[in-house]
Amino acid sequence: MSTLEIWLTALALAMDSFTVAIAAGLILKRIQLRHFLTIAFFFGAFQAIMPLMGWAGSLYFYHFIENYDHWIAFAILVFLGIRMIREGIQEDEEKLFDPTKLATVLVLAISVSIDALAVGISFTCIGMNTLASITYPLMAIGITSFAMAFGGCFIGSLIGGKLKIPVEPIGGAVLVILGVKILLEHLM
Numbered sequence: 001m002s003t004l005e006i007w008l009t010a011l012a013l014a015m016d017s018f019t020v021a022i023a024a025g026l027i028l029k030r031i032q033l034r035h036f037l038t039i040a041f042f043f044g045a046f047q048a049i050m051p052l053m054g055w056a057g058s059l060y061f062y063h064f065i066e067n068y069d070h071w072i073a074f075a076i077l078v079f080l081g082i083r084m085i086r087e088g089i090q091e092d093e094e095k096l097f098d099p100t101k102l103a104t105v106l107v108l109a110i111s112v113s114i115d116a117l118a119v120g121i122s123f124t125c126i127g128m129n130t131l132a133s134i135t136y137p138l139m140a141i142g143i144t145s146f147a148m149a150f151g152g153c154f155i156g157s158l159i160g161g162k163l164k165i166p167v168e169p170i171g172g173a174v175l176v177i178l179g180v181k182i183l184l185e186h187l188m
Helices: 003-028 033-089 102-125 131-162 168-187
Strands: none
Touching (some): 003 102, 033 102, 033 168, 102 131
16 A cells, blocks of 8 residues: 555544544533543544454454444444434433543444454455554554544534534434445445
8 A cells, every 4th residue: 555545544534533523522512622632542543453453353254344344333323323312302311422431432433443444354455464564554544533533523512612502413413324324335
C-alpha cells in the first residue's frame, strides 16, 4: 500500500467514528475535554486494534468474520440508536445512554470499528505478512480516528449547546442511519 492509500483508508475508517462522536457531542452539549479525550482515545484505539485482530486471525477466522461483521455492527448501532431516541422522548425517566460512561464509550468504539476487522484481513490478502509491515497503517488508522472522533465531539457539542430541542433523538437517528448504511454497503 502506498502512503496515500494508507491515509485514505484511515480516513474512510474514521468517518464512522466522526459521525458517532458528533452524536455524543450533541448529547454532551458543552465542551468537556476529559470526555472528548476518552471518546477519541477509545475510538482511535479500537480502530487500530481491530485491523490488527483481523490481520492476526485472518487465516483462521476469515469465513466467520466476513459473513457477519456488518450484521453485528448494524445490530449494535440500531439498538443504541433506538435506545437514544426512546430516552430522548421520555422526559422523566433517567437517561441510560450516557456518552460519559465508559461502558457506553466501549460499546460505541467496538461498533464503529467492526469494519476495520475486514481491513486487517485485507492486509494479509495484499501481502502484508509481518507485524512491521502493518505497524504504520495501524498507527495512521488510530491517529486519524482519534482526531476525527475528537473533532466530532467538539462539533457536536457546539451544535448541541445552541439547539434548544432534545438532541438525543437526533443522535439516535444518526446511529440508526449509520447502522443501516453499514448493512446496505455490505449487502450490495
